[in-house]
Amino acid sequence: GNSVTQMEGPVTLSEEAFLTINCTYTATGYPSLFWYVQYPGEGLQLLLKATKADDKGSNKGFEATYRKETTSFHLEKGSVQVSDSAVYFCALRDNTGTASKLTFGTGTRLQVTL
């Protein structure tokens, strides 16, 4: 079956540090890949997505590249801010089945301090 593996959290960084949150996946066919963010007390928001190999999704300074050869979709940001503190979820959607659904990783909590 499909699965998504994310690095264990929490990740604690100082403001302006470089961020990487690793995400690897197992899926049949050619899934679409997503990063969702959940700020404290709020729902899930789509952060970025990539629908085919070598695509780069980017938003709000975050980016992730769909790497089929390594089955990875690592999230990166060059300089984090305190306001980026949240839980980040990597997810995939298998586009080969009869019904579309997202399979999520376990989430990685990011804490950014001054």
Next chain:
Amino acid sequence: DTAVSQTPKYLVTQMGNDKSIKCEQNLGHDTMYWYKQDSKKFLKIMFSYNNKELIINETVPNRFSPKSPDKAHLNLHINSLELGDSAVYFCASSQGVLSSGNTIYFGEGSWLTVV
């Protein structure tokens, strides 16, 4: 305007009660979902409806019954609530089922606490 809205946002109820969470989307999407997020933040799909028809039904106790009166609504009814049902329930929607370009949009979540 909220694209996917769910009510109530917070719900505290006693074991054994029956409760419903309502969801509405104004995006014109034809597919809606319910996801459950447990205390460890793990998210898992429960149900999905496409054009009011059930297309995904994961292993969920039959105390949980989704109802889709029309494409824009997908309500979740839970009978005989148990402590383990305490979680955040997210409604979501998307346009289409098989398109690789579509995005799933989530509501803000409903925090259910069973005491």
